[in-house]
Amino acid sequence: MITATGLTKRYARNTAVDQISFQVRKGRIVGFLGPNGAGKTTTMRMLTCFLPPTAGTATVAGFDILEHPLEVKRRIGYLPELPPLYPEMRVDEYLNFVGKLKGLSGPRLRERIEYVVERCNIGDVRRKTTGKLSKGYRQRVGLAQAIIHNPDVLILDEPTAGLDPKQINETRSLIRSLAGDHTIILSTHILPEVEQTCQEVLIINRGRLVATDSVENLQHRARGGESVLLEVGSPNGPLDRAAVERRLARVNGVSRVAFRDSRQDRIFAEIESSGDRSIRSDLARAVVEAGWELHELRASAMSLEEIFLQLTREESAPPPAEEAAPQETRP
Amino acid sequence: MRNMWIICRKELRSYFVSPVAYLLLTMFAVIFGFFFWNSLGYFIFMGMEAQLRDEPTPMNVNEQIIRPLLANLSVVGLFFIPIITMRLFAEEKRTGTIELLVTSPIRDGEIILGKWLAAVLLYLSMMLFSGLSFVYLFRYGNPDWKPLLIGYLGLLLQAGALLAVGTFISTLTRNQIIAGAATFGVCLLLWVLEWVSGFETATWARVLAYFSVIAHFESFAKGLIDTKDVVFYLSMTLLALFFTARSMESMRWRS
Numbered sequence: 136m137i138t139a140t141g142l143t144k145r146y147a148r149n150t151a152v153d154q155i156s157f158q159v160r161k162g163r164i165v166g167f168l169g170p171n172g173a174g175k176t177t178t179m180r181m182l183t184c185f186l187p188p189t190a191g192t193a194t195v196a197g198f199d200i201l202e203h204p205l206e207v208k209r210r211i212g213y214l215p216e217l218p219p220l221y222p223e224m225r226v227d228e229y230l231n232f233v234g235k236l237k238g239l240s241g242p243r244l245r246e247r248i249e250y251v252v253e254r255c256n257i258g259d260v261r262r263k264t265t266g267k268l269s270k271g272y273r274q275r276v277g278l279a280q281a282i283i284h285n286p287d288v289l290i291l292d293e294p295t296a297g298l299d300p301k302q303i304n305e306t307r308s309l310i311r312s313l314a315g316d317h318t319i320i321l322s323t324h325i326l327p328e329v330e331q332t333c334q335e336v337l338i339i340n341r342g343r344l345v346a347t348d349s350v351e352n353l354q355h356r357a358r359g360g361e362s363v364l365l366e367v368g369s370p371n372g373p374l375d376r377a378a379v380e381r382r383l384a385r386v387n388g389v390s391r392v393a394f395r396d397s398r399q400d401r402i403f404a405e406i407e408s409s410g411d412r413s414i415r416s417d418l419a420r421a422v423v424e425a426g427w428e429l430h431e432l433r434a435s436a437m438s439l440e441e442i443f444l445q446l447t448r449e450e451s452a453p454p455p456a457e458e459a460a461p462q463e464t465r466p
Numbered sequence: 467m468r469n470m471w472i473i474c475r476k477e478l479r480s481y482f483v484s485p486v487a488y489l490l491l492t493m494f495a496v497i498f499g500f501f502f503w504n505s506l507g508y509f510i511f512m513g514m515e516a517q518l519r520d521e522p523t524p525m526n527v528n529e530q531i532i533r534p535l536l537a538n539l540s541v542v543g544l545f546f547i548p549i550i551t552m553r554l555f556a557e558e559k560r561t562g563t564i565e566l567l568v569t570s571p572i573r574d575g576e577i578i579l580g581k582w583l584a585a586v587l588l589y590l591s592m593m594l595f596s597g598l599s600f601v602y603l604f605r606y607g608n609p610d611w612k613p614l615l616i617g618y619l620g621l622l623l624q625a626g627a628l629l630a631v632g633t634f635i636s637t638l639t640r641n642q643i644i645a646g647a648a649t650f651g652v653c654l655l656l657w658v659l660e661w662v663s664g665f666e667t668a669t670w671a672r673v674l675a676y677f678s679v680i681a682h683f684e685s686f687a688k689g690l691i692d693t694k695d696v697v698f699y700l701s702m703t704l705l706a707l708f709f710t711a712r713s714m715e716s717m718r719w720r721s
Contacts, residue, residue, distance in 0.1 A: 184569060185569050186718055205571045208571040213566075215562055216562075217561075219562050219564075219566035220561075221476075221480065223483045224480075232472070236566075237571060238571055280566070
């Protein structure tokens with residue numbers, strides 16, 4: 136649906152985006168992840184034909200952004216970082232105006248307005264002027280504006296920035312519900328957002344693409360194995376932590392055992408494996424055979440945080456020494 | 467064409483939803499009302515004087531009321547034009563809505579023409595107020611209507627050119643005040659350029675005076691359509707709109 140080839144944006148003194156190439160398949164949600172100033176907004180602005188690239192090009196829904204900008208614009212819904220609202224317009228007037236700008240008219244326009252008002256849940260503010268809306272509503276009206284012409288591609292620049300946690304959740308689930316009909320690129324510097332919302336991730340740092348993969352693969356790749364959370368209890372009195380650690384470390388494939396928290400009779404451990412083999416069944420057997428109680432055993436989704444730091448760090452200076460955690464053992 | 471109207475209607479709406487349009491119309495109505503009352507009063511005074519002295523003095527409504535009033539209108543317009551155009555692009559750049567316009571399936575030219583047209587229409591609605599006063603002249607006198615129409619045509623052409631210049635200046639900044647002040651300065655300069663011909667007749671001075679917007683209005687005020695003045699105004703409009711388009715393009719390269 137979207138193909139970028141060697142997309143580059145240079146300014147007089149610096150290069151904002153340096154030869155970025157990627158592909159996004161139809162119906163996917165792709166997270167565009169990077170620290171502030173990494174070039175996310177610039178890349179998105181090039182895809183929306185707002186900024187012309189210095190070099191390289193991209194195609195959106197089969198149309199080149201340089202040769203057929205009007206066709207591209209027809210197929211893109213764009214929500215900039217600040218929702219582009221006219222403060223003196225009422226919400227329904229605003230949607231009407233944007234709808235017309237995007238080429239809708241007559242009954243089709245009215246139908247789409249009703250649809251996006253319903254979809255983005257802004258029915259109770261539609262008679263209000265957009266200048267008087269709260270941040271959460273402004274964002275939702277911004278999103279309504281982006282989907283009004285039912286575009287193939289949605290480009291959302293930090294759609295949850297500045298919202299409160301409840302609004303963030305609502306916005307994320309709204310975005311997830313839009314996938315399928317639309318191909319979505321959203322930028323963010325918040326890692327959990329990518330994990331929760333996106334299927335694929337493009338990590339960008341200092342204008343360069345550092346990694347591009349599906350969220351699961353990326354987690355797998357960075358860790359090189361599996362990560363398991365384990366909660367062990369004992370039927371008779373307190374557990375000996377050292378004994379548990381020794382037993383777990385003996386399980387085939389375990390590379391690291393870290394205790395996160397322990398109470399009198401419970402131990403919470405995070406265990407990582409190095410090989411491709413799943414270690415969960417072996418772990419369970421080991422715990423039960425030792426006569427302990429197995430309260431919980433689950434594969435933990437690795438936080439992207441570490442992957443991200445690792446990837447963006449590789450770019451710059453040598454990695455700073457890892458903090459030595461006193462509870463760790465490395466067999 | 468359709469897109470141009472969408473933009474134009476949106477601009478007109480925002481003029482008339484905010485106090486801007488009403489402020490302009492009121493100020494203009496008061497100022498023009500004063501001019502009209504003034505010149506009518508003077509005309510009547512001259513008439514009485516002529517009767518008292520009992521000499522036949524030629525009195526002409528067109529020459530003595532309409533023509534000076536039209537000249538006044540063309541100068542008054544200079545002061546209103548910056549207020550009309552200053553927000554056109556500066557405001558969109560400040561609030562970021564320019565991103566919405568530029569990423570919509572609509573050409574830059576349509577955005578520019580739509581905005582310019584809205585400015586021209588607001589100016590025209592201001593001129594309608596002055597037209598109301600002239601109606602009284604037709605009610606109680608018998609002036610010739612053709613020079614009046616030609617005068618309005620001239621005003622429109624002149625305003626079109628200056629509004630285009632204002633539109634261009636508005637694309638250069640995101641600050642309305644700066645756009646307004648700069649437009650005002652340019653308008654004022656284009657008015658006084660003509661004064662140079664008062665003391666200097668060299669070619670450079672004639673060229674300079676040629677760019678005086680007001681000088682080209684004189685024939686219109688007299689009720690004459692001079693092709694070279696029409697060409698002057700139209701080419702200035704086109705040039706300014708062309709610069710606006712270039713400026714919009716460079717805005718993207720830079721931002």
